[in-house]
Amino acid sequence: MLNGPMKEKESASINLVDVEYDVFLMLMEYFYTESVKVFKEVPINRKALLDLLKLADQYLVNNLKLECEMILGNCLDVETACKVLEAADTCRSIVLKKKCIEFIASNFGSIILQENFINLPKSILKEIFVEVAYRGICVGQGRNMGNNSLDYS
Numbered sequence: 385m386l387n388g389p390m391k392e393k394e395s396a397s398i399n400l401v402d403v404e405y406d407v408f409l410m411l412m413e414y415f416y417t418e419s420v421k422v423f424k425e426v427p428i429n430r431k432a433l434l435d436l437l438k439l440a441d442q443y444l445v446n447n448l449k450l451e452c453e454m455i456l457g458n459c460l461d462v463e464t465a466c467k468v469l470e471a472a473d474t475c476r477s478i479v480l481k482k483k484c485i486e487f488i489a490s491n492f493g494s495i496i497l498q499e500n501f502i503n504l505p506k507s508i509l510k511e512i513f514v515e516v517a518y519r520g521i522c523v524g525q526g527r528n529m530g531n532n533s534l535d536y537s
Contacts (some may be wrong), residue, residue, distance in 0.1 A: 407435040414440075423451065428459045434471045441475035448496050453480040461485045466500035473508055489515040 391512035400408060410420045422432045440514050456468050457480050469484035470488065471477075486497050489512065495501050504512075 397493070399494075403439060407439055410436050410446070411439055411445070413490065414445070418447070420448075420451075423455060428455065430456065430459065430464050432470070434467065435477055435478070437471055438505060440476075449477070450476065453477050455481060457483040460484060462491055462494045462498065465491070465495060466498060466504055469508060470500075470504060473505075485512055485515050488512055489519055489521070492516055492521055 410422060414420050420436065422436065424431050433456050437449060437452035437456065440446075440452060453472070456472075460468060460483070465484055465487050469481060469488065472481035472484055488501075
C-alpha cells in the first residue's frame with residue numbers, strides 16, 4: 385500500500401475506518417505472533433472474535449480468519465448463533481455458516497424465539513428453513529404434527 389500507486393503512499397499513513405482500536409491491536413498481535421490472546425480467553429469473547437473475523441476477512445488474513453471461524457463454530461449457543469451466522473455469511477465463511485445453520489436447525493424451538501433470528505436477512509432465513517424442512521421439523525399448526533413439530537398455539 386505504501387509503495388504502490390495508492391493514496392496512502394502520499395500521506396504515509398493508513399486510516400482504518402470502523403475498526404475498534406482493540407481489534408486492530410489483536411490483528412497486529414497476530415501478525416507478530418501468529419496467535420491472539422482472545423483465542424485462549426475463558427469465557428470466550430464472541431464479540432471480539434466476530435470483529436476479528438470481519439477484519440481478517442477484510443484484509444485477507446486467511447489463517448486468522450480460519451482460526452476465528454473454528455473457535456466461533458465450537459462455541460455456538462442459542463443467544464449468539466444468529467449473530468455468528470450473519471457474520472459468517474458476510475465474510476463468506478462457508479464452513480462456519482453451515483455449522484451455524486445446522487446448530488440453529490438442531491435448536492430451532494429455542495432460536496426461533498430470539499429477536500436476532502427474526503432480524504436475519506430473508507436469504508439466510510430461507511437457508512435455515514430449507515435445513516429445518518430437510519430434518520422434517522414442522523413449524524406452526526397442522527393436522528399431521530408428529531414428535532418433530534413446534535406448535536406455538
